[in-house]
Amino acid sequence: MKLTNRLLKIASLVSEKKKLADIGTDHGYIPIYLLNENKIDFAILADINKGPLENARSEVKRNKLENKVDLRLGSGIEVLKKDEVDEVIIAGMGGILIGELLEANKEVAHSVEKLILQPMQAQEELRQYLLNNGYEILDECLEREDFRLYEIIIAKYTGKNTIVEDNIYYEVGKKLIEKKDKLLTEFIDNKIKKYNNIINKLGDKDTEAVIFKRNLAKERIEKLKELI
Structure with missing residues (x-):
């Protein structure tokens, strides 16, 4: 079993000797890897679909880890009880869905030490949800x-909302800028290209809707350039 770069990075963010829940576990690769590396001692593997959970069960058996995992069929973190785990991974889902999963079981979401979140899209909406609902982005x-850059967010509930001075920080996380992530320039360049493509597709039409979209894209480009 070989983990991809994305899964290896997510696994590296799990703290040692913590109880872990992997939500939407699919084949269970991350927790199985961590158990085999003796980084953690126990994991809950959960998935809403029976097929992926059975795949995870097969991997668990193949690695002889039955006594170190609990497999659960169900939606999101609703399968968890308070204080069952210390850290939770929710990876490979949309950002809006991740927010909905956290909202569905606030008792667990608010009590764990760390949330490791890897949204496939709607990253901007997820950051906004977190910062406006009492979570700190650690x-x-x-x-x-x-050919893709993935965004991984580590968060914890503190009960205190964070005010961002500009909406651009929902699109590009402040922590990425503060730490000068090695892929940040490429990440921002990709976003600038996306907005330039939007402008090109809009063409020369001067309807009110087109003018609004064009100006919004130009404004985003200027703000993104300032971040580099």
């Missing part, structure tokens, strides 16, 4: 896999 990092 760290962020970027990881390259194939």
